[in-house]
Amino acid sequence: MFLIDCPYCGEREQSEFKAGGEAHIVRPKQPTELSDDEWAEYLFMRKNIKGIQFERWIHIHGCRKWFNVARDTSNDVIKVVYKMGEKPPTI
Amino acid sequence: MNIYKVIIQNSMKKKYSIFSLIKNAFSYHENWEKAWKDPEPKKEYDAVIVGGGGHGLATAYYLAKKHNMKNIAVVEKGWIGGGNTGRNTTIIRSNYLWDASAGLYDHALKIWEGLSQELNYNVMFSQRGVMNLAHNLQDVRDLKRRTHANRLNGIDAIYLNTEEVKKFCPIINTSPNIRYPVLGGTLQKRAGTARHDAVAWGYARGADEMGVDIIQNCEVKGIKRNGDSVAGIETTKGFIKTKKVGVVAAGHSSVIANMAGLRLPLESKPLQALVSEPVKPIIDTVVMSNAVHAYVSQSDKGELVIGAGTDDYVSYSQKGSHDIVEGTLNAILELYPIFSRMRMLRQWGGIVDICPDASPIISKTTISGLYFNCGWGTGGFKATPGSGDLFAHTIANDEPHKINAAFNLNRFVSGELVDEHGAAAVAH
Ligand SMILES: Cc1cc2nc3c(=O)[nH]c(=O)nc-3n(C[C@H](O)[C@H](O)[C@H](O)COP(=O)(O)OP(=O)(O)OC[C@H]3O[C@@H](n4cnc5c(N)ncnc54)[C@H](O)[C@@H]3O)c2cc1C
Numbered sequence: 001m002f003l004i005d006c007p008y009c010g011e012r013e014q015s016e017f018k019a020g021g022e023a024h025i026v027r028p029k030q031p032t033e034l035s036d037d038e039w040a041e042y043l044f045m046r047k048n049i050k051g052i053q054f055e056r057w058i059h060i061h062g063c064r065k066w067f068n069v070a071r072d073t074s075n076d077v078i079k080v081v082y083k084m085g086e087k088p089p090t091i
Numbered sequence: 092m093n094i095y096k097v098i099i100q101n102s103m104k105k106k107y108s109i110f111s112l113i114k115n116a117f118s119y120h121e122n123w124e125k126a127w128k129d130p131e132p133k134k135e136y137d138a139v140i141v142g143g144g145g146h147g148l149a150t151a152y153y154l155a156k157k158h159n160m161k162n163i164a165v166v167e168k169g170w171i172g173g174g175n176t177g178r179n180t181t182i183i184r185s186n187y188l189w190d191a192s193a194g195l196y197d198h199a200l201k202i203w204e205g206l207s208q209e210l211n212y213n214v215m216f217s218q219r220g221v222m223n224l225a226h227n228l229q230d231v232r233d234l235k236r237r238t239h240a241n242r243l244n245g246i247d248a249i250y251l252n253t254e255e256v257k258k259f260c261p262i263i264n265t266s267p268n269i270r271y272p273v274l275g276g277t278l279q280k281r282a283g284t285a286r287h288d289a290v291a292w293g294y295a296r297g298a299d300e301m302g303v304d305i306i307q308n309c310e311v312k313g314i315k316r317n318g319d320s321v322a323g324i325e326t327t328k329g330f331i332k333t334k335k336v337g338v339v340a341a342g343h344s345s346v347i348a349n350m351a352g353l354r355l356p357l358e359s360k361p362l363q364a365l366v367s368e369p370v371k372p373i374i375d376t377v378v379m380s381n382a383v384h385a386y387v388s389q390s391d392k393g394e395l396v397i398g399a400g401t402d403d404y405v406s407y408s409q410k411g412s413h414d415i416v417e418g419t420l421n422a423i424l425e426l427y428p429i430f431s432r433m434r435m436l437r438q439w440g441g442i443v444d445i446c447p448d449a450s451p452i453i454s455k456t457t458i459s460g461l462y463f464n465c466g467w468g469t470g471g472f473k474a475t476p477g478s479g480d481l482f483a484h485t486i487a488n489d490e491p492h493k494i495n496a497a498f499n500l501n502r503f504v505s506g507e508l509v510d511e512h513g514a515a516a517v518a519h
């Protein structure tokens with residue numbers, strides 16, 4: 001249980017949000033040219049980091065907008081919140 | 092004669108029995124021998140198992156027992172059984188939908204049925220039955236389909252209508268007026284519960300007796316590779332040389348995979364459970380409900396054991412969110428109004444490793460000598476004996492057993508997933 005600082009609404013209880021998993025996984029530009037291994041990487045393989053993870057969240061019970069969060073998954077402390085399309089910060 | 096006696100005494104543990112219980116009562120139970128030693132790691136082993144949960148200890152036990160690999164060790168970063176093994180709600184069943192899963196979980200259930208005798212350790216396996224409830228038309232269809240599939244696989248399964256559900260567990264509220272009325276359910280009578288710690292301790296004792304080193308407070312920090320093969324592990328107790336490493340680290344599987352430069356299709360999430368104050372026997376079975384996500388049983392101490400759901404974010408913090416518990420208790424109270432004044436005693440979380448298809452991975456990897464047994468997610472306790480047996484086979488023969496062949500890592504490349512997500516009722 002923790003608070004998330006929505007870039008549009010401000011700090012709210014985490015239960016107002018829904019997690020969208022690892023961020024910055026880019027959909028392949030040429031899907032027809034992908035090998036099975038590359039598809040598996042894209043679809044299923046995850047960093048699942050213990051430490052700082054870049055991830056997506058949506059404020060599902062608020063403004064319904066997506067944004068990115070850098071969170072330490074070992075203690076749920078959020079380091080940075082940044083908008084969709086922005087590059088991950090260096091931490 | 093004397094030497095023979097000494098050797099026997101050193102290598103064989105005294106059998107637990109009614110007589111040993113009475114004998115030890117006279118010394119106030121202060122002279123029981125240690126159930127396992129506390130050795131320092133050797134320089135080299137034929138195989139090392141990473142993770143001293145039930146699955147890791149069972150793996151070591153079967154490696155020694157069935158594959159005669161005795162120069163092996165289990166390394167555990169905390170204490171044995173302190174991970175999900177000691178945190179779960181102990182539901183055991185095998186009524187999974189797909190053939191591969193039915194084979195896997197029923198293999199385990201068959202071993203459970205004789206485990207206390209085999210280990211000479213009372214794991215308190217209790218076949219009190221597990222009932223899964225249906226709350227909507229789709230549930231009814233899914234559960235009927237699963238009942239048929241189970242029977243085709245030789246797994247006991249009965250479909251119950253609402254009255255039969257009520258008869259089997261009278262405290263359930265079967266009124267048609269509740270938010271999610273009970274429309275029916277399935278029952279697996281061979282299913283039930285076991286004592287979680289005892290499973291870890293029983294396997295540890297058995298493995299130790301055969302010469303396996305169980306090394307606690309020893310965290311794996313790195314995996315040393317020699318090209319494409321394993322050369323050993325870096326631990327907080329120094330480097331251990333070995334050609335075979337079997338990783339059974341549940342929520343921390345990805346962390347260890349990263350040490351070897353591998354990626355796994357896993358996400359680690361908190362899963363919570365809670366127990367109430369102890370009360371007299373009131374529910375003599377296990378009841379699970381997928382649609383409202385609530386399940387409950389009663390421990391031998393009298394506590395209600397209640398399982399909640401997972402949080403939807405990755406976390407290793409070993410604590411989940413409060414609203415998850417609240418949601419579960421809402422459902423419990425609607426289904427069992429009789430519990431409305433019960434007080435909850437303890438609540439905790441474990442970190443579960445979830446696969447995209449909600450099925451486990453018991454597999455070789457692209458690195459020779461490195462094996463993974465993971466992805467059991469919210470429901471691996473029930474599989475502990477079978478998982479250990481099959482993982483031991485996979486490590487000893489460098490090839491999966493036919494029962495775990497479908498649960499390889501390559502299924503995420505080939506697309507042959509074993510999708511139990513929607514199929515397996517609640518995933519525990
Ligand atoms: C709240 C909850 C309820 C559950 N309910 C059920 C249920 O009702 N039925 C069911 O079948 N399943 C249930 N499960 C799932 C079940 O608990 C697990 O699938 C199962 O116990 C996994 O066993 P394991 O031995 O693989 O993992 P664990 O017991 O977690 O063992 C893994 C061990 O690896 C160790 N480890 C990790 N990293 C390292 C390292 N770097 N070096 C050394 N050691 C390391 C850990 O300390 C840990 O002891 C539940 C889980 C939870 C959390």
Ligand SMILES: [Zn+2]
Binds near residue numbers: 006007009010065
């Ligand atoms: Zn918002």
